[in-house]
Amino acid sequence: MKQFQYVRPANQQGVLAAIAQPGTKIIAGGSNLVDLMKHGVMAPDKLVDINKLPLRNISGISNGLHIGALALNSQVAEDQQVKTKFPLLSQALTAGASAQLRNMATVGGNMMQRTRCPYFYDTAMPCNKRAPGTGCGAKEGFNRMHAIFGFSDKCIAVHPSDMCIALAALDATVLIQGRKGTRHLKFTDFHRLPGTTPELDNNLAKDELITGVEIPNNNFAQHSYYLKVRDRASYAFALISVAAALDIQNGIIKDARLAMGGVAHKPWRLTTAEQLLKGKPATVATFEQAAQTAMQGAKAFKDNAFKLQMAPASITEALTHAAGLV
Amino acid sequence: MEDQNKGFEAESNLQPKDNPRRDFLKKSSLLTAVALTPAVAVKAAENHLDEKVAAVFEKLSLDVTVNGVAHKLSVEPRVTLLDLLREQLHLTGTKKGCDYGQCGACTVHVDGHRVNSCLTLAMMVDGKKVITIEGLANGDELHPMQEAFIKHDGFQCGYCTPGQIMSAVACIREGHANSEAEIREYMSGNICRCGAYPNIVNAIQEVKNGGQKV
Numbered sequence: 001m002k003q004f005q006y007v008r009p010a011n012q013q014g015v016l017a018a019i020a021q022p023g024t025k026i027i028a029g030g031s032n033l034v035d036l037m038k039h040g041v042m043a044p045d046k047l048v049d050i051n052k053l054p055l056r057n058i059s060g061i062s063n064g065l066h067i068g069a070l071a072l073n074s075q076v077a078e079d080q081q082v083k084t085k086f087p088l089l090s091q092a093l094t095a096g097a098s099a100q101l102r103n104m105a106t107v108g109g110n111m112m113q114r115t116r117c118p119y120f121y122d123t124a125m126p127c128n129k130r131a132p133g134t135g136c137g138a139k140e141g142f143n144r145m146h147a148i149f150g151f152s153d154k155c156i157a158v159h160p161s162d163m164c165i166a167l168a169a170l171d172a173t174v175l176i177q178g179r180k181g182t183r184h185l186k187f188t189d190f191h192r193l194p195g196t197t198p199e200l201d202n203n204l205a206k207d208e209l210i211t212g213v214e215i216p217n218n219n220f221a222q223h224s225y226y227l228k229v230r231d232r233a234s235y236a237f238a239l240i241s242v243a244a245a246l247d248i249q250n251g252i253i254k255d256a257r258l259a260m261g262g263v264a265h266k267p268w269r270l271t272t273a274e275q276l277l278k279g280k281p282a283t284v285a286t287f288e289q290a291a292q293t294a295m296q297g298a299k300a301f302k303d304n305a306f307k308l309q310m311a312p313a314s315i316t317e318a319l320t321h322a323a324g325l326v
Numbered sequence: 327m328e329d330q331n332k333g334f335e336a337e338s339n340l341q342p343k344d345n346p347r348r349d350f351l352k353k354s355s356l357l358t359a360v361a362l363t364p365a366v367a368v369k370a371a372e373n374h375l376d377e378k379v380a381a382v383f384e385k386l387s388l389d390v391t392v393n394g395v396a397h398k399l400s401v402e403p404r405v406t407l408l409d410l411l412r413e414q415l416h417l418t419g420t421k422k423g424c425d426y427g428q429c430g431a432c433t434v435h436v437d438g439h440r441v442n443s444c445l446t447l448a449m450m451v452d453g454k455k456v457i458t459i460e461g462l463a464n465g466d467e468l469h470p471m472q473e474a475f476i477k478h479d480g481f482q483c484g485y486c487t488p489g490q491i492m493s494a495v496a497c498i499r500e501g502h503a504n505s506e507a508e509i510r511e512y513m514s515g516n517i518c519r520c521g522a523y524p525n526i527v528n529a530i531q532e533v534k535n536g537g538q539k540v
Binding site: 004235 | 386402403430433440441442445446449450496497500511512514516
């Protein structure tokens with residue numbers, strides 16, 4: 001690991017001043033960053049430890065729930081308010097990583113985690129995300145885990161988070177603090193597609209800090225389900241994951257939220273399928289129709305063509321579970 | 327607690343002297359360090375072994391309580407909690423398996439929560455309480471989970487065992503040991519390449535069902 005300096009500012013102003021300097025990187029839980037630094041994928045000159053900031057609380061707000069950026073993944077997953085109001089988020093968090101890592105990883109850090117594309121991690125290989133302009137090793141390489149939506153000529157990596165898939169489905173908002181003030185970003189606008197600049201995972205500026213996320217109240221708690229399909233039963237990244245949430249009244253779908261993981265550079269919200277579900281009976285036939293709609297525009301590479309079948313099957317499965325039909 | 331710490335501290339003090347293999351490893355890592363570091367570091371290293379090599383780099387003060395013993399330390403920011411425990415405090419019960427957060431062999435408790443010490447920077451446990459496998463027993467009296475692992479043969483080579491046991495204790499404390507399926511899910515961060523999983527599950531279930539205090 002390259003040498004670096006370490007600072008632990010006592011307050012938010014101190015953090016914002018520190019991260020404005022070049023070569024700095026925020027550390028919260030460190031579960032991804034320390035790993036990347038050991039691999040030599042990231043080599044900051046200075047780490048800014050933000051753990052002194054009072055951003056760990058989970059608290060009810062007038063229209064929903066506020067979760068501090070430093071709330072631990074395990075803390076959020078076990079929180080009674082989260083379990084009651086947004087069980088989808090609790091399920092997604094529990095599906096991610098291991099119990100040890102969930103005790104380290106924070107909400108903000110989970111959002112900031114980098115792709116697990118093996119070409120990004122292997123410093124001997126080309127990767128436009130790690131070293132812009134070197135090319136993409138995955139496009140013609142081993143691309144079993146890679147994207148089927150929203151990729152570009154420069155990058156076909158996927159975002160690895162489970163938590164983010166649930167937050168995208170739940171219409172969450174990201175709270176961001178900069179030196180000039182606060183701004184709010186829709187969760188679905190936080191992460192970005194690779195385009196010509198895959199080195200940028202999201203729309204957070206270098207000198208900005210995530211302070212929390214807010215989830216608005218909804219009527220999905222009774223009918224939501226997070227499905228994660230992976231190579232082993234636990235502790236593996238998703239091949240496909242689906243966050244499904246339904247508001248069903250008298251057998252009719254009043255409202256729906258759907259997002260998919262393991263398929264794109266960002267949490268992939270399935271708005272067309274959501275629209276199709278509205279007003280329809282909550283049946284497997286409806287869900288299959290929605291799944292087919294969701295797959296429009298999907299395109300596979302050499303090793304991940306199986307996702308073209310696995311993704312719609314997973315959408316149907318998740319919706320069927322959410323509706324309580326299994 | 328007091329007695330346990332005393333016995334434990336004494337043991338950790340003895341360990342380096344009594345272990346020629348570790349001494350050899352330390353000396354050979356010094357030679358590597360000498361070969362790779364700039365002249366000023368070499369000069370420091372010539373006089374006082376490898377701990378001093380890092381002194382030419384920035385060191386920060388760290389207060390941490392490990393197994394009930396308060397330590398005032400000075401560490402380079404790059405040092406992980408795992409390396410601090412093994413190399414500076416000579417608590418070699420905590421194992422380095424993958425060193426990338428994938429195997430769980432390095433599992434310890436920080437302020438009561440199980441974490442991967444390989445991905446935890448030592449500076450980030452400043453002011454916190456760490457418990458390692460060495461801090462689990464009460465003197466010569468093994469922790470119930472240690473007893474259960476022995477009874478159920480919860481290991482073969484034993485390398486993953488300290489991490490498995492730290493994780494198993496946390497699993498029960500967290501309330502996630504209510505069924506075999508739940509135990510397997512919440513123990514998934516600890517890999518055992520000998521495949522002792524069924525016996526590990528049996529050990530955890532016995533402690534859980536026995537209602538002993540963990």
